[in-house]
Amino acid sequence: MPVTFRKLHPLFAAEVSPIDLRKVNDRATLLQLRDGMDEYGVLVFRNQPFTDAEQLDFAQRWDGELHAKLGSGSVAKNRLGNPALGDTSNLNPAGKIRDREDRHRLYSLANRLWHTDASFREPAGRYSMLSTRIVPPVRADTQFADMRVAYDTLDAETKALIENLKAHHSIAYSRQTLGFEFSEKELDELRGAIHPLVLTNPRTRRRALYIASHISRIIDWPLPEGRLLKNDLMAHATQPQFVYSHEWQDGDLVVWDNLATMHRATPFEDTKYVRELVRVTTLDIDYTPTDGSGVLPNSVTV
Numbered sequence: 001m002p003v004t005f006r007k008l009h010p011l012f013a014a015e016v017s018p019i020d021l022r023k024v025n026d027r028a029t030l031l032q033l034r035d036g037m038d039e040y041g042v043l044v045f046r047n048q049p050f051t052d053a054e055q056l057d058f059a060q061r062w063d064g065e066l067h068a069k070l071g072s073g074s075v076a077k078n079r080l081g082n083p084a085l086g087d088t089s090n091l092n093p094a095g096k097i098r099d100r101e102d103r104h105r106l107y108s109l110a111n112r113l114w115h116t117d118a119s120f121r122e123p124a125g126r127y128s129m130l131s132t133r134i135v136p137p138v139r140a141d142t143q144f145a146d147m148r149v150a151y152d153t154l155d156a157e158t159k160a161l162i163e164n165l166k167a168h169h170s171i172a173y174s175r176q177t178l179g180f181e182f183s184e185k186e187l188d189e190l191r192g193a194i195h196p197l198v199l200t201n202p203r204t205r206r207r208a209l210y211i212a213s214h215i216s217r218i219i220d221w222p223l224p225e226g227r228l229l230k231n232d233l234m235a236h237a238t239q240p241q242f243v244y245s246h247e248w249q250d251g252d253l254v255v256w257d258n259l260a261t262m263h264r265a266t267p268f269e270d271t272k273y274v275r276e277l278v279r280v281t282t283l284d285i286d287y288t289p290t291d292g293s294g295v296l297p298n299s300v301t302v
């Protein structure tokens with residue numbers, strides 16, 4: 001059955017025509033969805049009542065290898081019992097809303113910073129699939145910004161400046177900027193990864209800025225100068241006209257390309273209302289440098 005896409009923003013993001021992804025298992029449909037992802041960067045599927053197992057199955061049909069969160073003793077203990085399932089909820093292991101001072105809550109607040117998922121890993125995260133379980137009765141949007149448009153709209157001087165630059169991405173760094181503190185052991189687990197600032201989609205040849213609040217430094221640049229460049233690029237890339245704000249409905253599954261977009265959570269009364277979303281992220285296989293130059297040993301996420 002042909003899949004159609006309805007644009008949700010002048011520049012990117014689309015809602016996909018009605019489809020039951022639990023039953024999609026044919027190459028032709030999966031390729032249409034992949035093409036849609038290459039074009040729109042963010043795809044919204046309505047009425048997808050996934051169980052955790054069905055969501056994992058679909059993610060593997062979509063893109064094969066899954067990004068699993070590793071490391072015992074990590075800040076974000078997995079409530080869902082499978083390291084490939086990302087717990088994007090405000091619930092503690094007992095199923096109660098986390099307190100304001102809960103360490104996991106404070107750690108997760110950094111999701112309100114613009115970022116890409118798992119850019120601090122090698123290979124990095126590619127597609128993220130966020131599925132609703134409980135939608136709160138108040139707005140708790142996820143916002144997306146198109147990094148291909150961000151790149152295209154840079155001036156020629158900046159494009160030339162960043163052409164061959166690389167950045168170090170660290171999830172510890174993005175949280176430290178908010179005052180979150182880590183133990184020595186945690187910091188040792190969270191060494192991060194190095195990636196180019198500009199990526200090219202191997203299928204479409206479109207270029208994209210690959211930036212995030214996780215960037216701690218530009219390789220071979222003085223620290224303050226690199227952080228200022230990062231700040232300038234982040235400000236450019238997240239101008240309001242580049243941003244799509246997704247208002248969640250029951251049954252939504254939103255899939256995005258982490259190499260073509262950034263995203264962030266928006267604040268809501270999270271100590272009052274339950275919000276439960278489950279995320280599965282696939283690994284970036286296509287873009288990984290074959291020489292291993294991006295690898296920092298023992299990089300582990302929480």
Ligand SMILES: [Fe+2]
Nearest residue numbers: 111115116117
């Ligand atoms: Fe995220």
